[in-house]
Amino acid sequence: MTYGLLTPDVPLGPFEGARITVWSTPGKQAKLHAAHSCSYVRLARTVTEREVPLDAAAVGRMCPKCMTHGSWAREGTGLDIFLRTVTGLGLLYEMASYNEADEEACTDSEVAQAASLLHLTPSSGPAATTSQEPGGDAEDEDESAWDELQDARRVRELVFAEWLGALASLIRVHQALGLFPWLRNWAAAGVRRKDERLEALRSQAEQLVKRSTLVLAAGVAALEKPAIPSDDPAFGPLGSPAEAAVQLTSLWQRWQSCAKDSWEPLREHEHLVYQLADTMSSRRKGRAQMLERARVLLAKWEEQAAHTVASGEADERVLLVRLPGGSVPVRGSGTSVLDRLGEWERGVLVSYTVAADWQELTLTLRVPGPVAAQLLSRRCALSYEKPPAGAGGAPGESATREDTGGLAPGVFDDTPVTGRRLVTPKDLAALRSSGRDPEQLYVVLGVEAGVEVVPLSVLERRCAAGWQGVIIAGARDLPEALFEGRQAPAAVTGMQDTALWAPRVFDPCDEAFGRSLSVAEGERVLVLLCEGRREVGQALRSLVLARTVPDLRTLDVGEYDDRGNARRPFVADVWNALLAMEQLDLEPFLADSESGRPPGTPPLPLGVLADVQVYTTDAAGQYWKSFSAIGVSTRAASAVAMPFAA
Numbered sequence: 001m002t003y004g005l006l007t008p009d010v011p012l013g014p015f016e017g018a019r020i021t022v023w024s025t026p027g028k029q030a031k032l033h034a035a036h037s038c039s040y041v042r043l044a045r046t047v048t049e050r051e052v053p054l055d056a057a058a059v060g061r062m063c064p065k066c067m068t069h070g071s072w073a074r075e076g077t078g079l080d081i082f083l084r085t086v087t088g089l090g091l092l093y094e095m096a097s098y099n100e101a102d103e104e105a106c107t108d109s110e111v112a113q114a115a116s117l118l119h120l121t122p123s124s125g126p127a128a129t130t131s132q133e134p135g136g137d138a139e140d141e142d143e144s145a146w147d148e149l150q151d152a153r154r155v156r157e158l159v160f161a162e163w164l165g166a167l168a169s170l171i172r173v174h175q176a177l178g179l180f181p182w183l184r185n186w187a188a189a190g191v192r193r194k195d196e197r198l199e200a201l202r203s204q205a206e207q208l209v210k211r212s213t214l215v216l217a218a219g220v221a222a223l224e225k226p227a228i229p230s231d232d233p234a235f236g237p238l239g240s241p242a243e244a245a246v247q248l249t250s251l252w253q254r255w256q257s258c259a260k261d262s263w264e265p266l267r268e269h270e271h272l273v274y275q276l277a278d279t280m281s282s283r284r285k286g287r288a289q290m291l292e293r294a295r296v297l298l299a300k301w302e303e304q305a306a307h308t309v310a311s312g313e314a315d316e317r318v319l320l321v322r323l324p325g326g327s328v329p330v331r332g333s334g335t336s337v338l339d340r341l342g343e344w345e346r347g348v349l350v351s352y353t354v355a356a357d358w359q360e361l362t363l364t365l366r367v368p369g370p371v372a373a374q375l376l377s378r379r380c381a382l383s384y385e386k387p388p389a390g391a392g393g394a395p396g397e398s399a400t401r402e403d404t405g406g407l408a409p410g411v412f413d414d415t416p417v418t419g420r421r422l423v424t425p426k427d428l429a430a431l432r433s434s435g436r437d438p439e440q441l442y443v444v445l446g447v448e449a450g451v452e453v454v455p456l457s458v459l460e461r462r463c464a465a466g467w468q469g470v471i472i473a474g475a476r477d478l479p480e481a482l483f484e485g486r487q488a489p490a491a492v493t494g495m496q497d498t499a500l501w502a503p504r505v506f507d508p509c510d511e512a513f514g515r516s517l518s519v520a521e522g523e524r525v526l527v528l529l530c531e532g533r534r535e536v537g538q539a540l541r542s543l544v545l546a547r548t549v550p551d552l553r554t555l556d557v558g559e560y561d562d563r564g565n566a567r568r569p570f571v572a573d574v575w576n577a578l579l580a581m582e583q584l585d586l587e588p589f590l591a592d593s594e595s596g597r598p599p600g601t602p603p604l605p606l607g608v609l610a611d612v613q614v615y616t617t618d619a620a621g622q623y624w625k626s627f628s629a630i631g632v633s634t635r636a637a638s639a640v641a642m643p644f645a646a
Contacts (some may be wrong), residue, residue: 004092005067006083008056013182014408015079017053020072024048024061031063034070038063054079076431076438076474077413082180084434091176091183098166099193106159106204114152115207156208160346163201168338170194171323174358179430181406202350209263209347211368217344218370219305221260221378225252226301234293237286238276247276248297255298259305260374263347266302270295312369319372321349322383323361340381348375412471417445420470425463432456437538439567441545441555443472453545455569458554475541475570483540486523500528519547522577529573542570543577552578 012018022032025044032052033041040063041047052058054072063070067087073079086092106114173191177184229235230245238244251272258269273294280287324337341349348371355364365384367375375384407430410421423444432438439456446452446462446469454462459471502521505512515521526543530536546555555569588604 003068003088004086004090004094004096005064006059006062006087006092008060009186010059010086010092011182011186012054012056013180013406015082016055018073018079018409019051020054020058020079022050022052022058022072024050029061032058032061032066033063034066034072038066038070040065074414076476078407078409078411079413081407081412081430081434085176085179085430086183090434091173091187094169094173094176095187095190095194098162098169099190099197101197101200105162106155108204110155111159111204111207114155117149117152118156118208119210156205159201159204159208160350163198163205163350164338164341164346166194166198166201167323168336170198170358171361174361175433178359179407179426202353205346205350209351210265211351213263213265214344214347214351215309215368215370216266216302216305217260217262218368218374219307219309220256220266220301221374222308222370223256223301223305225249226304228252229297232293234286234289237280237284237290248294251276251294251297252301255301261342261344263343266298266305270298273298309368309370312373315369316366317369317372318387319365319367319375319384320387321363321365321375322385323363324382337381342381345380345382412474414477417470417472420472422468423459423463423471425460428456428460428463432460437476439569440538441475441542441569443474443545444469445472453549455555455567457567457569475545476538478541478544480537482544483537486527486540500525517580526573526577529576530571535571539571539574539577542574546570546574546578 022034023036023038023041024030024032024047025041026046026048031040036042036047036049062072066072071080072083084090170191173187173194177187177191228245228248230241230248232244235244235248238247254272254275255269258272259266262269273291276294277284277287277291348365348367349363352365352367352371353363354366356362357364364387365375376386407427408421409415410419411423411427412431441453441455442459444452444454444459446467451472459467462469502512502516504516505514507513522543523540526539527536530539546552549555589606589609590603
C-alpha cells in the first residue's frame, strides 16, 4: 500500500482557497511542485514561483512526489496540520487499510478449527499433555496433535493482532474526522467498511477465548494469599518448613500472576510446579510425590477462585472503556497503549463489547460482576469507568452530535493577531499529534496573565483547566533574519577563539571581565554545542524566548509521552546558554557582620544583579544547595527561585 495522496474529491473545508506557494514550468497543465528542489523541475530551464489558491484544480495538478515528501504549507500552521493528518500515513492511508480481508487473513473455517482445538478439555485432546514433565511421558506425546495445537495458538495471535491493528486504525480515522468534521460525509462509506471489518475480526477473536476462563481469571486476581502448607511432609524435599514456605509462596505468586492475566485455562499453568524441582535430581527421593502434591495445591487454589466468582457471575455490570485517543500514535511512529494490552484484557474486550461510540472514543461493555470488579480496581492498560448517572442501561448506537467546526485557520496561522481564534484542547491535541516538533516554546496571550512564553505541555494543562487565550507564535515562527550571522561562533563575540568554555577572568580592568555572564557568551556556547547539527537555529530561537521567562522552573515540564520519552521544549544545550556556569561570591554584598570585612565597611550595591533569578538546584531539580555567605550556584533550574536581592 502506498502513502495516501490528496485527491481532488477530498473536501478542503475552510482551507479551500488558502494561498499556497508553488513552483511550476510554463503551461496551464504543468504540474505544481512544493519545492524548487523537486527533481522533476530541477533541470527545467524556466521555473516560476507563484501563489495559487488551494482548490480541486490545484490538487489535481500537484506533483505526486511532492505530495508524498513535500510540504505545501509552513510547518505548524492549520493547513500544514490538515495536510499531514490527511495525507501520507494519515487519514487517506487509514481509510484504505483494514477495510477488507486480505490474502493473509485467517478464514472463518480456520478460526473455527483453531477454536475447537483450543477449547478441548484436559482429557479429550493434546492440551492434556502440556502439563507433563519434560523428559518423561512427554517423549511419547503425539507430535502431530501438539503441532496442531501450536498452529491453533498462532491463529489466535494472528487474529488478535489484526483486530488490534484494525481497532487502532479506526481510532485514528475518527480522531482525524473529529478534527476536520467536514470530511465525515465524504468518509462515511469507507468508515462503514472499516466498522464491518473490525466487527468481523472481533467475532473471530471471540471464538478463540472462553468467557468462563476470563471470569475464572478474574477470580484468581481477587484471591487473597492462601494458607501455605509448608509443614506438609510431602514438601520435605524443599527443606525445612521455613524454606518450604518461601518456595511455596513463590509458587503462589507466580501462579496468580500468570493466571490472572491470561486467556488460557488454568490447567495450562500447572507446569509452574516444576520450578520447585529446578535444583533437584530427577532421582531425588520424594520428588514425584512433592510435584503431585503441588498439583493438588494448584487445583485447590483454582477451586477457591471458582467459589469466589460463583456468587457474582450472574450480576452483569455495564462499563465504559475510554480508548486511548491521542495516545494512539501515527502509524509507524511507535507503540501505543493498545500494544500493551495483556491477554486477559484483550479477551475481555472482544468477548463483552456491546456498543461503540466513535465520536467519544468509548466502548460499552456488559461484563459479569467479577470481571467488572477487576477492571475497576486493578491496573489495566485502558481506563474503565461506570456509566454516568441517568445514562440508559441498554447501550445502543452512538448518538449523532453536532460538529463543533473542528480545526480551522486562525489558531496557528500567520493571520493578524486580532483575528486569532481561542486555542482549545482539541487544537493542541492536533498540534501534538501531527507536528514534527510540537513540544517547543510558544508566545501566548492570555486574558489574565497577558503575554507569556510557555512550553506546549504547560499550555495543554492550562487549556484543560479553562485558560482562555491565543497563540501568537512558536519558537520556530521567529524570523530567520533575527539570527543571520549568529550561527557562526566567531560572529557572536567577534573573536576567533572557538574554545567551548572561555577562561575565567578575575581582573575587573580586563575587557573580558564578566563576559562569561553575557548574552553573547551564552549564544557562542550554544552555537558551539550545536555545531554540525541542524537544530542550531531552533536552539537560538528557543534561547531568545526562554530569556523572557521570569521563572525558569516553568520550562522544566517534567512530563513523558506514551512511549516514555521526556518532553522537552528545547534541546538540553539551551540550558548551558541560559544559565551561568560559575558560583557567585555574595560576600561583598553582605553586611559587615555577616562577612569577613572590617566593621563599618558598607556592602556593595547589587545594581543590575538585583533582578537576577537565583536557583538552588540544577535543571533536574537535584543537588540541593542552600544560600550561604560563601556563594550560591546559578547553574540553575527548578526547585527554588528568588530575586538575587532577597
